[in-house]
Amino acid sequence: MQKKDIKFSCRYFIGSKPCGFKVTCRGCQFYSPMKKRILVIKLASSGDVLRTTALLPALRKKYPGSHISWLVKDPGQQLLDSSPYLDRILVFNLESVLSLLVEKFDLVISLDKAIEAVSIATLVKAKKKYGFGMDGKGKVYPFNKEAEYSFMLGLDDNLKFYKNKRTYQEMIFEVAKLKYTDDRYELRLGKSELDFAERFFMANGLRREDIVIGINTGSGKVFANKNLRHQKTVELIKLLANQVKARILLLGGPLEKDINERILKNAGPKVINGGCGNSLKEFSALINRCSLVITADTLSLHIAVALKRPVVALFGPTSHQEIELYNRGRKIISGSICAPCYKNKCGKAVSCMDKIILKEIVEAVQDLIGGKLKR
Numbered sequence: 001m002q003k004k005d006i007k008f009s010c011r012y013f014i015g016s017k018p019c020g021f022k023v024t025c026r027g028c029q030f031y032s033p034m035k036k037r038i039l040v041i042k043l044a045s046s047g048d049v050l051r052t053t054a055l056l057p058a059l060r061k062k063y064p065g066s067h068i069s070w071l072v073k074d075p076g077q078q079l080l081d082s083s084p085y086l087d088r089i090l091v092f093n094l095e096s097v098l099s100l101l102v103e104k105f106d107l108v109i110s111l112d113k114a115i116e117a118v119s120i121a122t123l124v125k126a127k128k129k130y131g132f133g134m135d136g137k138g139k140v141y142p143f144n145k146e147a148e149y150s151f152m153l154g155l156d157d158n159l160k161f162y163k164n165k166r167t168y169q170e171m172i173f174e175v176a177k178l179k180y181t182d183d184r185y186e187l188r189l190g191k192s193e194l195d196f197a198e199r200f201f202m203a204n205g206l207r208r209e210d211i212v213i214g215i216n217t218g219s220g221k222v223f224a225n226k227n228l229r230h231q232k233t234v235e236l237i238k239l240l241a242n243q244v245k246a247r248i249l250l251l252g253g254p255l256e257k258d259i260n261e262r263i264l265k266n267a268g269p270k271v272i273n274g275g276c277g278n279s280l281k282e283f284s285a286l287i288n289r290c291s292l293v294i295t296a297d298t299l300s301l302h303i304a305v306a307l308k309r310p311v312v313a314l315f316g317p318t319s320h321q322e323i324e325l326y327n328r329g330r331k332i333i334s335g336s337i338c339a340p341c342y343k344n345k346c347g348k349a350v351s352c353m354d355k356i357i358l359k360e361i362v363e364a365v366q367d368l369i370g371g372k373l374k375r
Contacts, residue, residue, distance in 0.1 A: 009033045011067045011087055035065035036106040041121050041131070042072060043092055043112045045220065046280070047299040049076040050306055051324075052111060054169050054185040056085035058178045063107075071096065071120065078280040082188035092116070100124050109176050113140050113154060131175050147175045160319060161340050167324040184326060187306035189285050197285035204272050206289075211246040211369060214274070214290035216300035217256045217263065225346045226317050227296045228353055230262045236294075236358050237267045243362055244369070249290060251300060252276045253283065292369055294361060296353075297323060305329070310368045312361055316352035317341050330364035332356055 011032045012019040021030045038059060042052045049072055059068060069088040070080055077089050090096040101123055110121035110131035118140050122133040129143040132151065142151040150171045153160045173180035206212055215237065219227035228236070237248050248271045252260045257276040264273055274286050284303045287293055293304040294312045301323070304311040311329035313320070319340045320331050336352035346352070 007031050007033075011065075032065070034067040036063045036067070037104070038063060038066050038068045038107045038109065039100070039105045039124065039126070040068065040070045041108065041110045041112055041117050042070070042076075043114060043117050044073045044076060045299070046076045046079060047220075047302040048168070050079045050187060050299070050302045051168060051185050052172060053080065053083060053085075053306075054183045055109070055172060055176055055178065056083060058173070058180075058183055059176070060085050062178060066106075071100065071117075075280050079187060082190065084188075110143065111172055111175065130177060144175070144177070146177055150175055164319070165321055168322045169324050171322075182326070185302075185306050186308075187284055187303060189281060189288060189307075193281040193285040194288075196282050197289045200274075200286065201289055206247060206249075206272070211244065211291045212249055212289065213240055213244070213246045213365065214249045214251050214287055214293040214295075214300075216251040216287075216293060216295040216298070217259050218252050218298055218300065219296050220255075220298050225344065225351060226298065226314075226353060228314065228356065230259045230266075232354070232356075232358070233263050234266045236361060237263070237271055239358055239362050240365065241268070241270055244365055246291070246365075246369075247272065249274050249286065251283070251286060251293075251295075253278075292365060294365070312364045312368065314353070314356055314361070315340070316356065317343055317346070330368060332360050332364060 007013055007025040011034050012021065012030060042049050067087045068085065069090055070086055071090045071092060072080060073092045077091050080086060080089050097120060100120060105124060105126040106128065108121055108124055108126040108129045110117060110129065110133060113132050118132050118134040121129065121131065131143055131147050132140055133143050135141050142148050153164060169183060170180050215233065217227055217233060240246055240248060250260055250263060250271055251274045254276055260276060264271055284307065287300060287303050287309060288307045290309060292310045293300060295301045295304065296314045297318045301311060301313050305325060305328065308328060311325060312332060313323065313325065313329055314332050316334040316339050320333050334352040334355050336355045339352035
């Protein structure tokens, strides 16, 4: 086969190795020419990466036959690798950045305001750019007028905290010049992750007919004070065990190891430890098996929504207006007058999360499960 026989324009062509179909280009029945080359830049956080995937079906519909790449930071790629709408996932590193600086695109959609994201979005060659870039003075600015509202949201606390009533999804669809029609995001789990959750539930005596409430104690690094204190979580667990007659599965990641150990020590033997060393997909598979999830405004919330699990979402220092639950959950909002504040730490003896009323959480759980929810 000669160079003239190679289909460089094919969506599946890689160049350094055979494509996924393991056939040569000459006479290939799978040839699919790229009509548009699109780059989505959303590096982090993982929860935002996941809910940004709501764009992908709409992009495919507006630009049929397009080749869509996504630049993301580790470990967010784990939430993208099962998407049928992506042709390529680029994990942010030197190799991927150098590649992007050589490539040409028809459209770049830049949805991250981090310096590394806007720098790349500005440098990449593309016919059109939507979202956020960087000017010659090192300042973030909106590429298109449709991005101006989202841009101002980051500059005006009054707009972000109180006036804004639009969800994150509505805003990113506007930025990308797509029509928003209550578009959902989803997370697809593979057999290995589903089998992991099945084995875990069997090993811990959890049956499919059991009401299993997952309580996630994590809050991430950026807003580390948006979770309940461990004493309040213990109190919540005891209320749920008595009033809902549910099995409680404690969830968390590596950052929650210490707090979960304290909770397990004080909450009684009926609480099951979901572990803090699971992979992102294994963590998601445990959530997938829960009847309902109680969580702060963090990654587990978006995983639960993506997996169509009922969720009780707790809000203190972050804005609840931007979160879309698609009628599958309840929001419990702190009554603190200083919330939201988007501060990483709270110097007050009683934080906004301390003012969350546990009775409201229990009532929301009872409402959502109807006292007898089963998988």
